[in-house]
Amino acid sequence: MRRRILADLTPLRTSPDFRRLWFGNTVSWIGQGMTALAISLQVYDVTRSSFAVGLVGLFSLVPLVAFGLYGGAIADTLDRRKLGLWSAVGSAVLSAGLSAAAFAGFHHVWFLYGIVALQSVCAALNSPARSAMMPRLVPAEQLPAANALSSMTGTAGMLLGPMLGGLIVGFRGYQAAYLVDALSFLAALYAMWRLPSMLPDRAAGAKRRASVLDGLRFLATRPNLRMTFFSDFCAMILAQPRALFPAVALLWYGGDATTTGLLVAAPAVGALLGGVFSGWLSGVRRHGLAIVYAVAGWGLAVAVFGLTRNLWLGLFFLALAGAADTVSMVFRNTMMQVAAPDEMRGRLQGVFIVVVAGGPRLGDFIAGSAGDLWTPSVAVVGGGVACVLAVGLLGFVGRRTFLRYDARSPQP
Known part of the structure; x- marks a missing residue:
């Protein structure tokens, strides 16, 4: 056990x-x-x-x-x-x-x-x-x-x-x-x-120079791998409440910079705990379905956080969101490493860096703008609900093949 x-x-x-x-x-x-x-x-x-x-x-x-x-x-x-x-x-x-x-x-x-x-x-x-x-x-x-x-x-x-x-x-x-x-x-x-040489595998006759555009073209024709990025966009762009934490700390909890620090740290603590208690992940075979559920879990946890006015309960739901993000990240990375050919793995990881680095910043802009246009509550709850709806539409309506992805016979 x-x-x-x-x-x-x-x-x-x-x-x-x-x-x-x-x-x-x-x-x-x-x-x-x-x-x-x-x-x-x-x-x-x-x-x-x-x-x-x-x-x-x-x-x-x-x-x-x-x-x-x-x-x-x-x-x-x-x-x-x-x-x-x-x-x-x-x-x-x-x-x-x-x-x-x-x-x-x-x-x-x-x-x-x-x-x-x-x-x-x-x-x-x-x-x-x-x-x-x-x-x-x-x-x-x-x-x-x-x-x-x-x-x-x-x-x-x-x-x-x-x-x-x-x-x-x-x-x-x-x-x-x-x-x-x-x-x-x-x-x-x-x-x-100490590692041995790690030259990329290349098919017979393949050119030595690797093109960024070739990597993007490859991704455009591989729906399951493409969905790993789209699903992450749902979480990082639509339901990223980080920019609202200073306002939330003051308006909801009557706190200060220390309270803001706790809000910022909570998802990271949850992500760490998600890694510590990750033994069950090795038994999961439906990686696409797991990603959809994990991203929906992130959005739901963020939305419930937006409804709370108790600091410790809010920190709990932010930590829950962080744990869900760990699950999503594990399976997204695994799909890229297994379903993609070795000669494309570097370029896909490069796209992953851009998404991970740029997505949350765009999410900060959207959340901050929504918080000013309406209220922090509307921005946080609305973003979480939008994330759940978006990833649900992507998975259950747009790309059912992603939900059927099986680690035992990976298809990009």
């Missing part, structure tokens, strides 16, 4: 390569979370401007979206191991540069913006390569468990990284936080270095 409830650790036990990579990524994600907070604190310390701090997000987002597709194409052309290794080296060098500049007293906001942009370029190259390697590290039946474990890596970085970063900055300054981040990459670099 325990194995059906708690996270399935089989990939960690049976694959030394996956085990090293998972541990290295977990350590480096925590380090990156530390640096993200430290940079925001340093920018504010230099400028005393919240707008300047907000620009950190913009300088991070634009390169990630712009280079995400090209990073995927490169991952379908070169040895993915080398691409992952050298992009991780680049991230480590950039963090070391931040530390050196802070030790030298070089506090210039445009330097910080430039480092943030370059870090995003490295991430846009690293992530598709790392994700596309997954089917080479574990067998297909273990991919849901491996993706659930990987989801815990990112969530742990978002939760633990800022907390540790705040403590280190408070005790030893920005330079110490940046230096710890640079050192944290050593585990990921060692894991990448």
Whole structure:
């Protein structure tokens, strides 16, 4: 019974390569979370401007979206191991540069913006390569468990990284936080270095150069894979209440910045718990149906959150939404890794980066606009209901083949 409830650790036990990579990524994600907070604190310390701090997000987002597709194409052309290794080296060098500049007293906001942009370029190259390697590290039946474990890596970085970063900055300054981040990459670099060569598979006579447009054309002709992105749009664009949290904290709960922080953290806590209790995911075969139910669960949880006026009950439903998002992410990733040919996996992961990075930002804009036009309650509840209706129409009316998708005979 325990194995059906708690996270399935089989990939960690049976694959030394996956085990090293998972541990290295977990350590480096925590380090990156530390640096993200430290940079925001340093920018504010230099400028005393919240707008300047907000620009950190913009300088991070634009390169990630712009280079995400090209990073995927490169991952379908070169040895993915080398691409992952050298992009991780680049991230480590950039963090070391931040530390050196802070030790030298070089506090210039445009330097910080430039480092943030370059870090995003490295991430846009690293992530598709790392994700596309997954089917080479574990067998297909273990991919849901491996993706659930990987989801815990990112969530742990978002939760633990800022907390540790705040403590280190408070005790030893920005330079110490940046230096710890640079050192944290050593585990990921060692894991990448130990991997075998990961050249993409190519059919006989296939051209060596991988085109971004070829990847988009492939996606346009594969309805099941395309639906994984459409379903995520329903959640991230229609039912993304994050931009309303400051207003909600004040108007609904009479709270302050601490309350806002709790609202922001709740979905991440739920996502982490969704990974911890993900053992049952390995037994699910109808991945498309599971995605539709998970996205509908996200929308329903967000809508009920919009009806609550008790803080702890609201945090519970936000955590429930985060857990549903983990389920959706696990099966969306698994479908892309299994149903797509190896030579296309990098480009599909590049599209995934653009969707994950850009979708919530568009959702923030829609939610914020709706909150100003009407009320935060209407925006949150309406967005959740719209998400449920949209994913239901997509799955049960538009693409029934997606609902019949079976992991035992995957069809893109």
